[in-house]
Amino acid sequence: MxxxxxxxxxxxxxxxxxxKALEDIVEEAVKGGVSMVQIREKEANSKDFYQLARTxxxxxEKYKVPLIINDRLDIALAVDAEGLHIGQSDLPYDVARKILGPNKIIGLSVENIEQAKQANQLDVDYIGLSPVFSTQTKNDIAKPLELDGVKEIMSFSKHPAVAIGGINSANTADIIKAGADGIAVVSAIVCAKDPCxxxxxxxxxxNKSLSLKAIDS
Amino acid sequence: MxxxxxxxxxxxxxxxxxxKALEDIVEEAVKGGVSMVQIREKEANSKDFYQLARTxxxxxEKYKVPLIINDRLDIALAVDAEGLHIGQSDLPYDVARKILGPNKIIGLSVENIEQAKQANQLDVDYIGLSPVFSTQTKNDIAKPLELDGVKEIMSFSKHPAVAIGGINSANTADIIKAGADGIAVVSAIVCAKDPCxxxxxxxxxxNKSLSLKAIDS
Incomplete structure (x- = not known):
């Protein structure tokens, strides 16, 4: 990665x-610049999840954009996805790594400073800062990290990080400025009339925020 | 198997x-003669499912009784279970077999004659006849096969079969007589005051019904 x-x-x-067919939204989004895609299906049965992931x-593959599967390591294996994203209630990282091997991407959600510190002890490929702001896309959600939380975690994290939760065009620049490598969005693209x-x-x-950061440093 | x-x-x-702790119920049940155990957790998160399966x-292992995981191939891999049980809405059999390899047990639920015929084309280790009778343990349930359905399927199936759904001490003999190799029960043991x-x-x-069948044949 x-x-x-x-x-x-x-x-x-x-x-x-x-x-709308999810694969169509994904294709439009990738044409518009999406650089990684995660499929999260908490309600689907295994058969439907597998079929969707395959599609x-x-x-x-056409765009050489990595596919990450949320939580379900079996689906990741079944479709030979590029990686797996796990949360704090999913399979433990070491168990997932052992099954997936060293070459697959594994991302881990961290919901607070303590979990970000614990992630520093793990060989994960990236961390997800979740949630940065409050959001309605996910249930069972932790207290938002806010920009200060992002800044603090990025000051000590050895892993690349993507921020998720309540992110849109209005707050994206602030998040990149706070140190995240990128933003993860759900509704800002999935619900958009024109995902591309x-x-x-x-x-x-x-891109603009990243250039500014490069100049600053 | x-x-x-x-x-x-x-x-x-x-x-x-x-x-009551599930592992305690399982241990008592095994002491009483249970010969195979399947963990089915449709609501648990992956972490809890994994921990339960490990326990x-x-x-x-102490009793050399095989552990089968329902649906979740990743959990089966994570705890190195002896096998996986899949239903018609789970991962396709060939995908599961490819990942698990030839030495693990794979069982498949069939809900009607047609599915039992299709199962004959697959190299599954056993089929689950589901449901034989109506039951309240499972949602999204198909029409019961009844004893006639069991008899018909056992007349052509090349696989060993276990019957599930509404089975208790009052109808067990009939099911074995109808041709099934065994019965799968949930509440008849899990809800029993004394699972052993x-x-x-x-x-x-x-055992009595199997001996009678052996004499008959």
Missing amino acids: NREDLNLYLVTDKELANG VKKVL NAAKELKEII | NREDLNLYLVTDKELANG VKKVL NAAKELKEII
Whole structure:
């Protein structure tokens, strides 16, 4: 995985797709600049999850964009995804790594400073800062980290990080400025009338913010 | 897997355990004659499922009773379970077999004659006839096969079969007589005041019915 793959990270939610085929949204989003895609399906049965992941993988292969599966290591194996994203209630990192091997991407959600410190002890490929702001996309959500939390974690984390939760074009620049390598969005792209344009707009802000950060440092 | 492992197959349901530790119920049940144990956790998160499976595996290893994981191939891999049980809405059989390899047990639920015929084309280790009778343990349930369905399927199936759904000490003999190799129970053992005795009682009926069948054939 390249650090840049985290720049604009799309997390899918079929419920929000409003009847539109998820693979079409993904393709438009990738054309607009999405650099990594995660499929998160907390309600689907294994068969449907597998079929969806296969369909999305075929789209992403054309664009050489990595596919990450949320939580379900079996689905990741079944479709030979590029990686797995685990949360604090999913399989332990060491168990997942042992099964997936050293070459697959494993990302870990951290919800507070303590978990970010623990992640520093693990050989994860990236961390997800979750949630940065409050969001309605996910249930069972922890207290938002806010920009201060992002800054603090990025001051000591040895891992690349993507921020997720309540992110849109209005706060993207602040998040990159706070030190995150990228933003992960769900509704900002999945619910957009034009996912390609929505991705383009976000990508421009990200690129601009990253250049400014490069000049500053 | 031996065909006899299917004789008395316990399927767990933490919800029915009524606060009692599932691993304790499993241990008592195995002492009473349970020959195979499946963990089914449709609601648990991956971390809890993994921890539960690990705990139950430790118990079963002492008694050399195979552990089967329902649906979640990743959990089966994570705890090195002896096998996986898949339903018609889970990962396709060929995908599961490819990942698990030839030495693990894979069982497949069939809900009607057509699915039992399709299973004959697959190299599954056993089939689950589901449901035989109506039951309240599982949602999204198909039309019961009844004893006639069991008889018909056993007349052509090349696989060993375990029957599940609404089975108790009153109908066990009929099911074995109808041709099944064994019965799978949830509440008949999990909800029993004394799981060891409940298992013993069922096992006696099964053994007696199997001997009668051996004499008949």
